[in-house]
Amino acid sequence: MKALIIVSHGSRIENANHEMVELAGEIGKLAESDFHTVRHAFLEFVEPSLEQQIENLMELGINRVVLFPLFLAAGKHVAVDLPRILEEAKQRYPEVGFELTVHLGDVD
Numbered sequence: 001m002k003a004l005i006i007v008s009h010g011s012r013i014e015n016a017n018h019e020m021v022e023l024a025g026e027i028g029k030l031a032e033s034d035f036h037t038v039r040h041a042f043l044e045f046v047e048p049s050l051e052q053q054i055e056n057l058m059e060l061g062i063n064r065v066v067l068f069p070l071f072l073a074a075g076k077h078v079a080v081d082l083p084r085i086l087e088e089a090k091q092r093y094p095e096v097g098f099e100l101t102v103h104l105g106d107v108d
């Protein structure tokens with residue numbers, strides 16, 4: 001089973017975070033999706049964290065996880081934090097396939 005996690009920064013403004021929750025829910029409803037489940041995760045300020053969502057998915061028996069960074073630029077979170085978290089997940093769950101897609105703002 002394959003899962004998608006849409007990852008964003010997270011905000012102290014609750015409505016901004018709620019938009020992410022809604023986005024993940026809408027993508028999960030798409031009939032064309034080949035994902036068993038679509039989740040959201042945040043890197044700062046609010047939960048669920050990316051690490052928490054990965055753990056939640058492991059409890060569901062997911063064997064492939066695709067991470068989509070909802071970031072416009074390749075700043076520290078995209079360039080450093082996400083690859084580090086992904087590497088830690090690969091070490092912890094070696095039987096699971098993890099993929100980090102390009103971030104939203106990657107126009108190359």
